[in-house]
Amino acid sequence: MLLAGTVVVDDSTVIEDGAVVVEDDTIAAVGPASDVTDRYPNHERRELDIICPGLVQTHVHSVQSPGRGLADDTDLFEWLEEYILPIEAELTADELELASLLSYVELLEHGTTCCVDHLTVHHSERAFEAAGKAGIRDVLGKALMDRNAPDGLEEPTKVGLAESRDLIETYHRSHDDRLRYAVTPRFTPTCSEACLRGTREVADDYDGVRIHTHASEHESVVDDVTDERGMGDIEWLHEVGLTGEDVVLAHVILTNERERKLLAETGTHVTYCPSSNMKIGAGVAPIVDYLDRGINVAVGNDGTPVNNTLDPVSEMRQATLLQTIDQRDPETLPARIVFGMATRNGARAAGYDRVGELRAGWKADIVGIRTDTSRAVPLHDVYSYLVYSATGSDVAFTMVDGQVVVSEGSIQTVDAERVYQRARERFEGRTWGE
């Protein structure tokens, strides 16, 4: 297939009248449309407005979609204990697959081609099935909770770690390496030392498995860890082996100088979730400082109940505006930098080294974005449009691993209407945790 349009190669290179050629799951060529068309005259041609790398989100919770709009305007622990954990505890296997599928439809239709996905304790295999079916590139894992968790979610340390191994054996690198596993302790308050150390052991036993958890999201979490361990949350995670180039930490808002040095020295990845942080009143992560120190920072929507969308395009806007007001400086996080965070940095964090830019030999994870709307006129600068004006609803085309997953703005791999209908029947008006 030959895609023609304005090609955004990465966060610094744009080819105005360009083309991208895809063969199987790989980008075969990128360049000026005239050159590329001469070299590949017989490929099926498709005209798009803007062609850019698929967006990568390194912290989402696909299973939480039933809670959209249910838990607005509450603080983190009330949000978690009254709403989110009861939903996770009660979802049946069929419902969990439906919940994840609904999220994957939203993610793909809004331009996310790859995500790092924090599941819940049970039925994780059904999320892998849903991700396989939907066509998203996904690094996902079951949540580990071996203490301080409500009935229905707490499970013995060994059980959670053994099930993680079983899931890795079954699904890691499945679907031509489109699905990978992340060992996923929920966060330090719900995970014992044995659970956290066991996480490192499991991840080290398999090539390419990630570690993904929440860290230093909230003052109360950091206070609890400090009381219990005599150190900050990141310091504690480092102590038990959960820093490093295979580790993706979500939020990372409250960090001391030593912790920031640890993140930089160990190559640990940070996921910045601006909408979630604002909605829950958690605080502002010191992203500019992290970037200055060379820490790899990517972007994520977090769960649907705390956003309330899975729109990676709008999240870029939030990402820059929140840092700008925090620093009182409009030059803080320019659009190009944010675009790089939401594409290449995300792919690095997720562990895919040939994803996140449009280059020959790289994976064909590509998004097409419309410019035939009022939001796109006049269009002076493509990065400005993508970060400040566009939304995920402007995504017309999504390709993952060479497969056209979204065409004319609609998902092709799943019967979306049926998913919506079933989700309305199962989730609307339902009360949880009673």
Ligand SMILES: [Zn+2]
């Ligand atoms: Zn989260």
